[in-house]
Amino acid sequence: MDFKWTEEQELLIQSLEELLQREAPESLMAELDAKHEFPFKSWQALADNGILALGIPEEYGGVPADITTLTLVCETLGKYALPLGIIYSLGIITIRDIIQFGSEEIKAEVLGGFVRGDLPVALGITEPQAGSDAAAMKATAQIDGDDVILNGQKMYCTLSKIAKYILFMTRDSQGANPYASISMWLLPTDTPGLRFNLLNKVGWWTVPTYEVFIENARVPRKNLVGQYNSGWPQLMANFEIERLALCAASVGAAEAALDDSLSYANRRVQFGNPIGSYQAVQHILTDMAIKNENMRNYIYKIAWMMDQGMSVRHEHAMCKLYVARAACEVTDSAMQIMGGLGYMMDHRVQRLWRDIRLMRIGGGTDEIMYNIAGPQLLKQARKG
Amino acid sequence: MAANTDIFLFSEKPVLQAELISAAHTLTAQTGGQVIALVLGPRPDAELAFKQGAQQVFWLGELPPDRLVDDVVPTIAAAVQTHQPFGVLIGATVRGRAVAGRLSARLGVAALTDVLEFQWEKENLLARHMVFGGGAVRVDRPLTQPVIATIGSGIFDASTSLTETSDTIQSIDWVEPAWQAKLIERRARGGGSVNLAIAKRVVCLGRGVAQQEDLAMIEELAQILSAEVACTRPLAEGLGWLPRERYIGISGAMIKPDLYLGIGVSGQAQHTIGMSESRVVVAINKDRNAPLVAQSDYAIEGDLYQVVPALIRTLKARKGK
Amino acid sequence: MKIVVCAKLAPDASDIEVRSDGTISLERAEWRIGSFDLQAIEAAVRLRELNGGSVTALSVGPLRINNSKLRKDLLSRGPDELVLVADDKLLNADTSVTARVLAAAVQKIGGIDLVLTGEGSSDLYFQQAGLQLGELLEQPVFNAVSRIEAAGGSLNVERSLENETEVLDVPLPAVLAVTTDIHTPRLPNMKEILLASRKPVLEWTLEDLALADGEKQRVETVSLRAPHPVERKRILIEGSAEEAAEALTAYLSKEGVL
Numbered sequence: 012m013d014f015k016w017t018e019e020q021e022l023l024i025q026s027l028e029e030l031l032q033r034e035a036p037e038s039l040m041a042e043l044d045a046k047h048e049f050p051f052k053s054w055q056a057l058a059d060n061g062i063l064a065l066g067i068p069e070e071y072g073g074v075p076a077d078i079t080t081l082t083l084v085c086e087t088l089g090k091y092a093l094p095l096g097i098i099y100s101l102g103i104i105t106i107r108d109i110i111q112f113g114s115e116e117i118k119a120e121v122l123g124g125f126v127r128g129d130l131p132v133a134l135g136i137t138e139p140q141a142g143s144d145a146a147a148m149k150a151t152a153q154i155d156g157d158d159v160i161l162n163g164q165k166m167y168c169t170l171s172k173i174a175k176y177i178l179f180m181t182r183d184s185q186g187a188n189p190y191a192s193i194s195m196w197l198l199p200t201d202t203p204g205l206r207f208n209l210l211n212k213v214g215w216w217t218v219p220t221y222e223v224f225i226e227n228a229r230v231p232r233k234n235l236v237g238q239y240n241s242g243w244p245q246l247m248a249n250f251e252i253e254r255l256a257l258c259a260a261s262v263g264a265a266e267a268a269l270d271d272s273l274s275y276a277n278r279r280v281q282f283g284n285p286i287g288s289y290q291a292v293q294h295i296l297t298d299m300a301i302k303n304e305n306m307r308n309y310i311y312k313i314a315w316m317m318d319q320g321m322s323v324r325h326e327h328a329m330c331k332l333y334v335a336r337a338a339c340e341v342t343d344s345a346m347q348i349m350g351g352l353g354y355m356m357d358h359r360v361q362r363l364w365r366d367i368r369l370m371r372i373g374g375g376t377d378e379i380m381y382n383i384a385g386p387q388l389l390k391q392a393r394k395g
Numbered sequence: 396m397a398a399n400t401d402i403f404l405f406s407e408k409p410v411l412q413a414e415l416i417s418a419a420h421t422l423t424a425q426t427g428g429q430v431i432a433l434v435l436g437p438r439p440d441a442e443l444a445f446k447q448g449a450q451q452v453f454w455l456g457e458l459p460p461d462r463l464v465d466d467v468v469p470t471i472a473a474a475v476q477t478h479q480p481f482g483v484l485i486g487a488t489v490r491g492r493a494v495a496g497r498l499s500a501r502l503g504v505a506a507l508t509d510v511l512e513f514q515w516e517k518e519n520l521l522a523r524h525m526v527f528g529g530g531a532v533r534v535d536r537p538l539t540q541p542v543i544a545t546i547g548s549g550i551f552d553a554s555t556s557l558t559e560t561s562d563t564i565q566s567i568d569w570v571e572p573a574w575q576a577k578l579i580e581r582r583a584r585g586g587g588s589v590n591l592a593i594a595k596r597v598v599c600l601g602r603g604v605a606q607q608e609d610l611a612m613i614e615e616l617a618q619i620l621s622a623e624v625a626c627t628r629p630l631a632e633g634l635g636w637l638p639r640e641r642y643i644g645i646s647g648a649m650i651k652p653d654l655y656l657g658i659g660v661s662g663q664a665q666h667t668i669g670m671s672e673s674r675v676v677v678a679i680n681k682d683r684n685a686p687l688v689a690q691s692d693y694a695i696e697g698d699l700y701q702v703v704p705a706l707i708r709t710l711k712a713r714k715g716k
Numbered sequence: 717m718k719i720v721v722c723a724k725l726a727p728d729a730s731d732i733e734v735r736s737d738g739t740i741s742l743e744r745a746e747w748r749i750g751s752f753d754l755q756a757i758e759a760a761v762r763l764r765e766l767n768g769g770s771v772t773a774l775s776v777g778p779l780r781i782n783n784s785k786l787r788k789d790l791l792s793r794g795p796d797e798l799v800l801v802a803d804d805k806l807l808n809a810d811t812s813v814t815a816r817v818l819a820a821a822v823q824k825i826g827g828i829d830l831v832l833t834g835e836g837s838s839d840l841y842f843q844q845a846g847l848q849l850g851e852l853l854e855q856p857v858f859n860a861v862s863r864i865e866a867a868g869g870s871l872n873v874e875r876s877l878e879n880e881t882e883v884l885d886v887p888l889p890a891v892l893a894v895t896t897d898i899h900t901p902r903l904p905n906m907k908e909i910l911l912a913s914r915k916p917v918l919e920w921t922l923e924d925l926a927l928a929d930g931e932k933q934r935v936e937t938v939s940l941r942a943p944h945p946v947e948r949k950r951i952l953i954e955g956s957a958e959e960a961a962e963a964l965t966a967y968l969s970k971e972g973v974l
Contacts, residue, residue: 061905496847
């Protein structure tokens with residue numbers, strides 16, 4: 012079993028690390044976070060240096076990259092500039108849905124723009140009454156000649172207003188099976204009839220999240236992505252890689268939290284010694300390191316399985332469940348190690364702590380991950 | 396033919412020439428030879444070398460305005476081949492490095508660069524210089540002669556005690572170089588000429604200074620202290636806030652002032668190697684764990700935007716007394 | 717324009733370890749392309765982008781430099797091909813040896829219009845190799861080059877001196893050592909990294925260069941040690957900005973530096 016990266020992956024990460032130190036230093040991330048500003052320039056720098064081209068088909072300006080490489084990129088982004096890791100991860104599901112199910116016209120428009128630096132396509136799925144129970148959505152699509160008229164209200168729609176497109180999910184209320192009644196539309200955010208209401212979150216301050224009101228928004232019918240009523244399986248096809256990407260960014264953040272904690276423990280002197288010399292602190296740090304190691308091994312195992320074409324139906328859910336909680340524990344421990352300084356807005360640990368907390372909720376809650384994994388484990392045991 | 400015991404020296408900068416003459420005397424004290432200055436410039440420059448303590452002057456003539464200092468290489472090479480000095484000291488300016496490098500390749504000998512100190516091991520000359528970005532000190536023994544060495548500004552002190560012992564200038568025949576680059580234009584560079592190497596007090600700014608506008612505050616402090624303003628490399632090269640000759644470090648100026656005051660300077664090895672021999676080092680930094688603090692005599696952990704104005708006020712008040 | 721750009725692969729100076737006896741160890745240092753050489757590579761690649769032609773990267777050193785990852789790293793930054801002269805006789809080669817091997821390699825490649833080098837190597841920084849190389853090739857050679865433009869059969873070159881910039885017309889073929897001002901090196905992207913492994917690498921021995929006996933060193937290193945730290949007082953002045961300013965002024969006054 013070879014745990015080494017390929018030379019190409021090592022060179023890519025070396026280059027990406029240098030890019031992030033130049034274009035997304037911690038001081039900038041902290042400043043943007045405090046101002047609640049999106050990192051436009053840093054995102055463009057990722058585009059200019061070919062990072063956004065990874066995994067996009069070559070005919071649209073992309074460069075082939077396997078899932079393991081994408082995971083490595085997310086981890087690196089998460090470690091040096093978590094906001095960028097989050098934005099990149101959010102885009103993976105929508106971009107891949109477009110690659111797999113979009114028409115040529117849609118692909119050329121959206122993917123070409125993304126590689127050049129457009130923001131990721133936002134995902135409009137959650138509604139006030141439909142979160143984990145996504146199929147309870149009520150947004151509608153009414154065909155009108157060559158157009159379709161979209162109506163609805165989407166909640167927690169991250170990026171949307173500042174992105175070019177929303178991947179807008181609608182449901183045909185006539186359909187008997189809700190999971191076979193959902194359709195996926197490419198909705199340009201400058202379409203008349205859209206209203207955005209900015210939501211105020213505990214974390215993810217540089218990545219705006221909106222409530223979106225869609226009132227008789229008219230788009231061409233050919234903006235249908237994939238097949239009518241096939242929206243749910245189409246989305247499901249890429250939930251796994253999306254969750255994996257978010258996990259990877261979280262792992263990167265947890266590593267940053269550990270680095271800060273180790274550095275602090277070596278320098279902070281109390282009662283005449285660095286606090287790292289006290290066993291109580293060493294125990295916390297060791298537990299953090301073990302969790303980081305576990306998280307890292309887990310995400311790359313899942314990435315490897317996906318690259319091999321193996322099913323990760325419940326495996327990925329278990330991974331997401333573990334990583335979300337472990338990353339929260341690590342950032343929380345980091346704040347504890349850093350004591351008063353950890354609680355100050357001046358230092359990045361508080362930002363990591365706030366940003367990571369969402370991982371247990373967004374992209375599928377812990378409870379839903381259990382719902383996916385539990386029955387599958389028992390089913391597998393019955394077969395054997 | 397055994398090399399004789401004289402030391403040649405060359406620098407297109409008279410100030411540096413004085414320091415090289417001083418350095419050459421420390422060598423001839425051991426070799427027993429003469430200090431011979433090779434001078435390129437108008438006749439008064441040649442006469443100056445004697446006043447600075449050279450015992451002989453080989454005058455290379457005045458360089459026409461459309462020619463380059465580098466064109467002097469074949470002439471110096473010929474002089475070396477004729478005279479066979481023990482060593483050739485060259486001032487470590489951009490042109491000096493070019494002359495030294497080309498000369499060493501032409502003569503088939505070693506060039507030792509940015510020498511900080513010479514040592515003698517019996518009759519062998521050793522040279523000490525920094526390597527690994529300031530992380531290590533290396534002592535080298537040249538195995539060929541003459542020994543060509545470049546010496547930077549401020550390493551040796553020009554001597555005030557050397558008396559003029561001769562005034563007979565010897566002319567050297569010019570050897571025309573085989574190739575020529577055409578000089579199209581000389582453009583003055585902003586910043587004027589500052590010689591950090593002779594500054595007694597230096598105020599140095601680092602990355603902790605947030606923006607270029609803040610330079611005014613630093614300059615005010617420097618003025619009250621009668622200090623020169625310097626900076627770390629990123630501020631000169633990357634940001635372009637100050638001209639290159641104002642940055643201190645392994646590839647910039649190496650200084651030995653009485654007072655070095657580092658403001659928002661973290662203290663990377665590549666920088667501190669340029670000021671570590673300052674008599675008194677002061678650090679003002681918001682982080683007491685910045686490397687410079689451990690390498691300072693006095694440190695203030697604080698916000699420079701509070702401390703510097705306070706210092707300006709205190710020093711003004713003191714001057715007023 | 718046929719360009720050769722010289723790059724030194726050397727241990728990363730920031731990885732040096734100081735042993736308890738004060739001597740230096742580089743055993744655990746990672747080997748990298750010198751940061752000043754990256755600028756030369758960028759300058760070469762941009763000249764090719766503007767004027768056509770080819771860029772050959774050239775690196776000489778001990779066997780260790782013939783490393784798959786280092787080769788890909790070099791080639792991912794734009795050169796069309798790489799020439800490597802790797803021989804342990806070149807371990808700790810002094811500048812004059814390096815220059816002689818580079819000269820032989822450039823002549824073997826043949827037909828070269830321009831050789832570029834960085835300001836200095838990232839480990840030793842003697843700022844000599846390019847100058848000595850130019851002299852050995854008997855070609856026009858200049859250091860501190862901050863701008864290069866092709867101008868007919870020659871180059872329009874700007875050279876950054878301490879107080880002025882010289883603008884020169886340099887006939888080809890020539891050797892130029894560039895400064896850090898010249899260009900910010902681009903960062904390799906995945907496309908370039910993947911292409912790198914498909915670019916040609918020529919591995920030459922010292923025999924191939926008719927330098928089978930190696931070249932005689934002209935410098936011998938007597939010692940390599942960590943620098944002596946100057947003992948400092950390390951007085952940390954506490955208090956408000958006003959109090960600290962007062963205290964510092966008093967100290968400096970006593971030191972006699974005001």
